Structure formats: structure tokens, C-alpha cells
Amino acid sequence: KAGVTQTPRYLIKTRGQQVTLSCSPISGHRSVSWYQQTPGQGLQFLFEYFSETQRNKGNFPGRFSGRQFSNSRSEMNVSTLELGDSALYLCASSLGDTTGGETQYFGPGTRLLVL
Amino acid sequence: AQTVTQSQPEMSVQEAETVTLSCTYDTSESDYYLFWYKQPPSRQMILVIRQEAYKQQNATENRFSVNFQKAAKSFSLKISDSQLGDAAMYFCAILQGGSEKLVFGKGTKLTVNP
Numbered sequence: 001k002a003g004v005t006q007t008p009r010y011l012i013k014t015r016g017q018q019v020t021l022s023c024s025p026i027s028g029h030r031s032v033s034w035y036q037q038t039p040g041q042g043l044q045f046l047f048e049y050f051s052e053t054q055r056n057k058g059n060f061p062g063r064f065s066g067r068q069f070s071n072s073r074s075e076m077n078v079s080t081l082e083l084g085d086s087a088l089y090l091c092a093s094s095l096g097d098t099t100g101g102e103t104q105y106f107g108p109g110t111r112l113l114v115l
Numbered sequence: 116a117q118t119v120t121q122s123q124p125e126m127s128v129q130e131a132e133t134v135t136l137s138c139t140y141d142t143s144e145s146d147y148y149l150f151w152y153k154q155p156p157s158r159q160m161i162l163v164i165r166q167e168a169y170k171q172q173n174a175t176e177n178r179f180s181v182n183f184q185k186a187a188k189s190f191s192l193k194i195s196d197s198q199l200g201d202a203a204m205y206f207c208a209i210l211q212g213g214s215e216k217l218v219f220g221k222g223t224k225l226t227v228n229p
Contacts, residue, residue: 043219101148101212106160
């Protein structure tokens with residue numbers, strides 16, 4: 001079974017621009033979660049989507065948004081980029097069973113550099 | 116709110132030796148799950164081991180095992196017969212039941228010396 005895939009793997013943007021990252025989950029997984037990893041803040045939860053609905057949200061400004069499609073693929077968008085948005089963005093998928101506790105499997109990440 | 120603390124920023128071990136990575140956590144929930152993930156230089160986050168809080172038996176996966184002390188809120192990872200490929204950042208994480216939000220510790224960088 002193919003793992004979680006993320007595109008693109010690397011991105012360079014300038015301040016003020018916007019960016020869209022894509023994540024394709026493991027086949028059969030319906031939940032997709034996004035995390036931001038920086039040297040200073042570590043790994044932080046952005047949001048989680050299940051059946052095209054945002055089910056959980058972390059403490060990030062509204063510039064960070066996402067969506068999920070009917071095939072469970074998810075996109076994350078960051079508008080009006082700031083230097084501090086430079087990070088590794090990780091996507092993870094799980095079955096999404098409503099009882100929770102499902103193991104999340106991670107993609108290789110998208111490294112975003114904002115200049 | 117849940118928190119995870121990894122008190123060892125860096126650890127080193129000789130190849131074929133055993134090393135233990137520490138993790139403590141705090142949660143007010145009774146339904147939760149604990150994980151260790153490994154992140155090698157490639158940055159791919161790889162699941163090492165998982166423990167359900169309601170299970171008293173410590174989880175094991177080949178050379179990897181945990182010491183889960185629920186009352187002390189401690190969840191350490193033991194790596195036996197360390198291999199060069201074990202060199203990576205190791206993250207401890209907690210997941211509340213009914214949630215998909217993983218809360219991670221700051222990580223421990225493990226070096227394996229030949």
C-alpha cells in the first residue's frame with residue numbers, strides 16, 4: 001500500500017505571497033492532519049479534516065486554512081506569507097475512526113522557505 | 116491541556132548497546148494513547164511504537180520496547196542492540212482518545228557510535 005504523499009517537497013516563496021500544499025493519504029484513510037515543524041516551536045498541530053469537514057483546529061492564525069476533497073486528499077493554504085512561516089509542513093493520515101486513538105502515518109513533508 | 120516533556124535533548128550510544136530515552140507527560144484524560152516516532156535526517160516521521168493507556172502490558176516491537184508507568188506519567192523507550200540506522204530524532208507524543216491532535220515533545224537526538 002502506498003504511503004502518504006506530499007507535494008511539492010520544497011518551496012521558496014516571498015513575503016506576502018500565498019502557498020498551497022497538497023497531501024494524499026494512505027488508501028482507505030479518511031482523516032488527514034497537518035503539523036508545522038520549526039526549530040523553535042517544534043511540532044505543532046494545525047488542523048485535522050475528516051469527511052471533508054474540519055474536525056479539530058490548533059492555535060494558528062486565520063491565514064492558515066485547509067480543505068479536504070471527497071477522495072480524502074487534502075490541501076493546506078497559507079496566505080500573506082511571513083518569514084516565520086518558514087517550516088517543514090507534515091501531513092499525516094489515519095483511518096479516522098470516531099473513537100479516536102488511531103495511529104497517524106506521516107508523509108515526507110513539504111519544506112517551505114519564505115524570503 | 117496535554118503536555119509532553121523529553122528531558123534529554125541529546126543521547127549517544129555505542130553500536131550493539133542498549134539506550135533508554137525518557138518521556139513524561141501530563142494529561143487529565145483517562146483515555147489516551149502514547150507514541151514514539153523517529154525522524155531520521157530525511158525528515159520522514161516514522162512510527163516506532165504505540166501504547167494504549169488502558170493496557171498495563173508494555174508494548175514491544177522487535178528491538179524497541181517501552182516502560183509505561185501510568186501513575187508516574189512516564190513513557191520511556193528502550194532500544195536494544197542499537198544499530199547505526201537508529202540514529203535519528205526521537206519524539207514522544209500523546210493522543211487523547213476521540214481526538215486526532217498529536218501533542219509532541221521537543222525530541223531527543225540519538226547518535227549511534229560505531
